[in-house]
Amino acid sequence: MMAYILKSLLKINLAWLVFFNTSYANIVIEDQALDSTKIKYFLNYELDNELKKIIDKGISIQVLETIILKRKNQYFFDHVLFKKTKNIKIEYHPLIKKYYLFEENERFSYTELSDLIRFINKPRYLTLDNFQDSKNKELTITWEIDQKNLPKSLQLSLKKPTWMIIKRLRHNL
Amino acid sequence: MRYLITSALVISLALLVILIRSLSNSDFISSETFQLLLKINLAFVVLLFIFIALQVYRLFKEVKKEVTGSRLTLRLVISYSVMIIVPLMVLYFVSVNFLTKSIESWFNVRVESALESGLNIGQKTLDILRKDVELKSRSISYSLSNSKINEFNPILSDLTEKFDIYDAMIIDDESQILAISSRDNIEIDAVFPDEKDLILANTGFHGKIDITQENIIYLKTYQPYFLIDDKIQKKFYLILTQKIPESISQAALSVESVFEDYQALTFSRNSLKVIYQITLSIILFLAILLSISLALYFSRRFTMPLSTLSEATQSIAKGNFKKKIPEQGKDELGMLVRSFNIMTTKLETATKTLELNRQRIESSRNFLESIINNMSSGIIVIDPKNNIRLTNKLASKLLGFNLELLNGQRFNQILEHGSQFEEIVTLVNKSKIIYKEKALILKFKRRILSIQLTEEDVGRNKNKIIIIDDISEITAAQRNEAWSEVARRLAHEIKNPLTPIQLSAERIDHKFSKQLEKKDRAILSDITKTIVNQVDAIKKMVNEFTEYSRSPELTKTEINLVDLINELVNLFQKEDLTIKILSSSKKINFICDEIKIRQVFVNLINNAYEAKKDDSACEIDIRLRKTKSSMIINFIDNGSGINDDIDIFQPYVTTKKTGTGLGLAVVKKIIDEHDGSISIKNNKLSGANVEIQFSI
Secondary structure (H helix, E strand, O other): OHHHHHHHHOOOEEEEEEEOOEEEEEEEEEEEOOOEEEEEEEEEEOOOHHHHHHHHOOOOEEEEEEEEEEEOOOOOOOEEEEEEEEEEEEEEEOOOOEEEEEEOOEEEEEOOHHHHHHHHOOOEEEEEEOOOOOOOEEEEEEEEEOHHHOOHHHHOOOOOOOOOEEEEEEEEO | OHHHHHHHHHHHHHHHHHHHHHHHOOOOOOHHHHHHHHHHHHHHHHHHHHHHHHHHHHHHHHHHOOOOOHHHHHHHHHHHHHHHHHHHHHHHHHHHHHHHHHHHHHOOHHHHHHHHHHHHHHHHHHHHHHHHHHHHHHHHHHHHHOOOHHHHHHHHHHHHHHHOOOEEEEEEOOOOEEEEEEOOOOOHHHHOOOHHHHHHHOOOOEEEEEEOOOOOEEEEEEEEEEOOOOOOOOEEEEEEEEEOOHHHHHHHHHHHHHHHHHHHHHHOHHHHHHHHHHHHHHHHHHHHHHHHHHHHHHHHHHHHHHHHHHHHHHHHHOOOOOOOOOOOOOOHHHHHHHHHHHHHHHHHHHHHHHHHHHHHHHHHHHHHHHHHHHOOOEEEEEOOOOEEEEEOHHHHHHHOOOHHHHOOOEHHHHHHHOHHHHHHHHHHHHOOOEEEEEEEEOOOOEEEEEEEEEEEEEOOEEEEEEEEEEOHHHHHHHHHHHHHHHHHHHHHHHHHHHHHHHHHHHHHHHHHOOOOOHHHHHHHHHHHHHHHHHHHHHHHHHHHHHHHHOOOOOOEEEEEHHHHHHHHHHHOOOOOEEEEEEEOOOOOEEEEEHHHHHHHHHHHHHHHHHOOOOOOOEEEEEEEEEOOOEEEEEEEEOOOOOOOOOOOOOOOOOOOOOOOOOHHHHHHHHHHHOOEEEEEEEOOOOOEEEEEEEEO
16 A cells, blocks of 8 residues: 555656756666665766866866755745755876775775766665655755855855856656 | 935945945854845845935025025035045945956966865875875785684785875675774774675775765775685675875865865855945945045035025114124124124114114105195205105195106206296296396296206306296286386376366357357367367376375175176176176175175176177176185186287287276286286187186
């Protein structure tokens, strides 16, 4: 019964996608259990040329991944059911010509940036507790450059560069 | 509005300070907040601009409406603003130029090249060190390949010490650690090789440079080797880890860090310029708006006392001398206000005195005018420029036109009202004190006017005063008196011998007619008849003179004038005479001497009849009417009328061939004796109208 409810609730409906430099991105329901739902999300990200330049000049970039599950409310603010943020830091040391990726207290080093990007583009998984109501819910996953951790001079740019927001996915559950 | 502007200015300045601080201190504020701050600053600048624009617009409206002080305020605002804005603009352009040049100077090609060179030196140094470790690795592995497995540990310890290697490890192809040597007590996991590195080392030497999270640079080499005596040819890996000397490591990392910062700056070069320029522009606008608002404030403050003074001056100009300005400050403006208040007080006092004097003068003038208007003489005052300054009503009446219309105009203009005034004008122009009687011919009757010209000293100027008296009545009275005297004497001297002459003529005729022949008798009879007739005529004339000269001895009784006139009309029954009586009442009683009044009416009817035209019958309308204060009798005929140029009521004035000229003189005398008045004028068409008026 519960599974049926969840199944009916978790109708995958890709609301809209905004592509800047990504060739493909998606959210997929990987597995549904009685008490949880496993979601696979991924993006096939291609670095913006300007961002590549910035990284190659040794400026470290932090990508902020934000996952928000909201219960939609027609007449009032949406209610946030779940929120999780994660920092992914990309760093290049011109001295030793190496790229580093920092993710959840782990560090990965690469001699090529493409290897690093490939690592980023790997599918990611998220397990959400089921919310037992029939109201509309929306899952939003956003990847964006963490502006606060950019050098101040870059932060002061009045016009937000195109590479600032990498990707935002919305999914009605 | 003033408080709004002040608040907006304070907030803007505070925001500006925060903005500048956030520019200089990266940790002070986040980039998003900085942008928000920038936008709020801009919004406040716009808000302030609107406020000040409204103030300026209000000032322009005041100027258009010609509000006192607004023009001066506008001038001061413009002056103050220009004084401040021009240097500000110069400073702004210099600052922007300086800033742009400064930012550009950060990105000097030589600096970039030096940083890249520094980085290259670091890279080369690390390469050299890597090659050195590679050589050492090859050398140690060579020594190890000639040894036995159980000798690995001592040889490794010995060689690492000899080659000054930081950490060393030997593992087999199954990743079993066979020997290890380290300066520090290292954790096995920390130095354990990556699987990827081992794969790379599988084919030959593999070396890498890495950096720890604590920013320590180290070299790691993987050298595969075999034991010479081993027939199985088992592969071993010598893994060396060599820390880069701290001095080199720090220097290299420092160069790298500066290089990164420089690159970050390079990327945001234009943004930085724009940001600083915007910040400077906000400062400029704020300074300009601040200066304009201060200019507005100080200009209004400066012009307010002047405006108040100006308004007060206008109020005084309108006659309000009670206007006082509140005193403020001890500066020159305060002194001016105090002086103004003293002046208004004095002016008020002076005005009150002046008003009092004016009222006195007005009162005197009214009194004088009252006297002049009620004077029995006509007065004309002429100023030294020969303009008529003052006249009274009697003067207009005597001269026969409204002199008031000529007030302020040249006296000569009275000539427009008749050439008879020429002599008066001539006399006035001579400017001498003259006493002269001037006879003016007026329209209906001959009046005698006495013109007296005197001069009144008014400082250096002399006003001329013409006094006009109607002396016609006096002259007439004098003449009447003279005529009465003549008549009395004539009556006395002529009347007495007349009867003897008449009797003598009759006796001559009676006595000598019989003695003469018929022809001579006839002649004598004619002569004596002539004498008798002429004596009768003289007697009649003398009787009239007697009547005229007789002193008034009236025997007054109350009679009905209507009845009297009806009775008289019955006596005048002639074919060519028609008399109509029109009375407002059948009975109009009047106390008078009936005989004399009867004589008046008879004379007037006779005169009217005698004045009839030869070819037409005489028609006389006698109209009687009584008012509250008078009784008026008109005798209107259709005769030939009278000559306007002569006074027909004067004795010996007649237009008839046979009249003595005393009829109307006697009529006038009787009317005068009854305190009445008589006048005569021609009708519009024909005939004359004699009007008798008695006061009741």
